[in-house]
Amino acid sequence: MSLLNRFLKTISSIHPSGLSESQRRLLAQLDTRKIYVENVRSLLDVSHAEALRILETAVRQGVFVKWVEVMCPDGSVAAAAPREDKLPVTVHCWVEGEEGHLEETDFPTARLRKTTFYKLNEQPDTIPHSRTA
Numbered sequence: 001m002s003l004l005n006r007f008l009k010t011i012s013s014i015h016p017s018g019l020s021e022s023q024r025r026l027l028a029q030l031d032t033r034k035i036y037v038e039n040v041r042s043l044l045d046v047s048h049a050e051a052l053r054i055l056e057t058a059v060r061q062g063v064f065v066k067w068v069e070v071m072c073p074d075g076s077v078a079a080a081a082p083r084e085d086k087l088p089v090t091v092h093c094w095v096e097g098e099e100g101h102l103e104e105t106d107f108p109t110a111r112l113r114k115t116t117f118y119k120l121n122e123q124p125d126t127i128p129h130s131r132t133a
Contacts, residue, residue: 023043067082069117070114072095073095074094
């Protein structure tokens with residue numbers, strides 16, 4: 001079974017009323033490289049906590065992996081990593097300088113906003129036969 005189908009099956013089993021066909025189609029259209037809690041909350045019409053529970057269940061089942069991104073002051077993504085401690089210490093962001101020109105500025109990652117997102121786990125669950133003893 002494909003990982004996306006596993007994800008849809010996971011959501012169907014967790015979501016109290018299951019998934020309608022239109023919800024399944026919308027979820028299948030999500031960019032599986034970057035799914036935010038708000039995407040799932042909105043598509044399923046559930047609370048933030050319920051959407052988070054669904055995504056975390058998918059992580060525990062190996063369907064998704066959780067990542068974190070750090071945002072520049074203008075909202076653009078400066079860097080992303082599997083865990084916050086794997087983000088760079090500083091990031092480069094473009095900000096408007098005193099004369100109205102864009103200037104590249106270094107920011108400490110610790111002072112910038114971070115957002116969690118989920119992505120489809122593309123790693124195989126098992127070791128291929130060619131790698132076994």
